[in-house]
Amino acid sequence: MLIHFENVVPQPLHGVVNPKSEVWQTSLELQAHKSYQVYSPSGKGKSSFLHIIYGLRNDFSGNVKLNGKDTKSISVDEWAVIRQNQLSIVFQDLRLFLELTAWENLLVKASLYPEIKENELKEHADFLGVSHVLQKPAYTLSYGERQRIAIIRSLIQPFEILLLDEPFSHLDEGNIQKASELINQKVKAQNASILMTSLGYDYHLQFDEKKLLG
């Protein structure tokens, strides 16, 4: 999927955009099958950047195009299709259903894809060391455990680009390594790419380009 940003400035950043930014108030093209890292210190709009691409916010000037189509003209139904098949995301705030168990949280996503095998999900949970918490309500899980559930959930669906919003913020080095390995494996299998925001670390993922956000 081709993503094009033209003179985009989110509402909260009006007038305070860093002129060195390679994303805001300039022309930016993210090509298909290329992985990008967008880095900046906190408060420069990393989440806003991903949410704009994912269609969650429209409070920006300029325009954003997905495969040539202006995001503001994409209908709710079209967004649903894009989110089912082309874009997957790990939210910074994770966004799990806290009342449901970890396993049910995975099923919320998996039930959209009848071909998904539950065994595979269990293997992933095993690999990331969260299989023992699968039957517990999500609100009882530690943030690190929730983060790993959110990562597994994002890998269930088919996608062209995986959007990662500081996905490893609460994981230790060992878990980061494992999570990165799982992500790499899934991305390669789907011939997809990664678009990650971070404070500037690569972790264990490969990027074709890095862009300074602000």
Next chain:
Amino acid sequence: MTNQILSKIFRSQKNKKQFLFAGIGFLLGFVLLVSSFYVYLQIQKTFSNNTELPDYLIVSKQVTVLNVLGASTFSQEDLQDIQKQPFTDKMAAFRSGNFKVWAYGNDYLQFQTELFFESIQKEMLGKIPNNWDWEPTDKFVPVIIPKDFVDQYNFVYAPSQNLPLISESLLPTFPSLKARIYSNKGERNIELKIVGFEERIPSILVPEPFLDWANKEIGTSETKNPARIVIKAKNPASPELATYLKTKNLQVNTEKTLLSKIAGQVMEVLGIVGVLGVAFVLLSLVIISMSFKLILSESKDEIRLLMQLGYTHQMISGYLNKSFLRFMAFYGVLGIILIGVSIYAFYGYMQSRGVGHLTLFEPLVLVLGLGFIALTTLYNIWNIRGLVRNY
């Protein structure tokens, strides 16, 4: 699979309670509305002119100081005038015997009494007995006696004298009564056979051919004007009838008019019950849709997150509609069963009270019930769609 997950998200304990209350509200309103509509239809049927129960009025002139000497009878003009009135369906005059009757009873029933015979057209009888006819060669003269006589005999006289009770089914086996009819022209001995009871006409009735014969044979020749007439009214509750009776100084056996008064009151009460039913129903409609709105707005974040995860709003409102339809199916069927039971109970009760002309099944009631369910369902589905689309 999707629905299982969605039901986990939406079906909290709190929601269940709300649905229960909404369901009870719906049930109350639904049952009240539909059953009072049924009862309303039945009562309307009972008191409208197209009923099987004939609307007979027995009319006589009021006896006053002025007309005590013979003017209390109906002249030919009076009768023609009544016949012309719009409320009159049929009219017949009572004819009376111009002779005296003395009855003796039989072995069972030992009594002697003077009697008085009248006759009326067959069509005016509530129930025409099988052998309601007479020829001079017949051994017995059939008579119909007032039901009130029979009741008095059965409940007062017979128990105190250790006599057998009489009932309509026992009449064929009931022995005949001897009687003598006489005047200054002569006398005849006859045997009377009771063939039926009459609820409305408080008189001892004989077939018209017998009265003709007896009047000719031994009656004093003068033909008197009738003192009482029977009017079969198209609608006894019609105001024209009431005004006519009042201006002509006529009196009516009051039972019928009392009944229509009662009917009026019952209709009023039912009207109130019906209004209450509608109020309940509206209230329950509001409760149901409010419950749904509340459930939806409490689940606003969940709905948003589902859409962020790739769910379409059709999937979500589809699920909510399905669970609403299940709700409606459950309470709708429950309501229909309750209505069926209450209608059946009402019908059975009325039957046991002798009101036999009601119908158990009313298509209009079914139409109202189903229409109401359909309306509630459509309104809420439309409601859900609108709400989910807005998130």
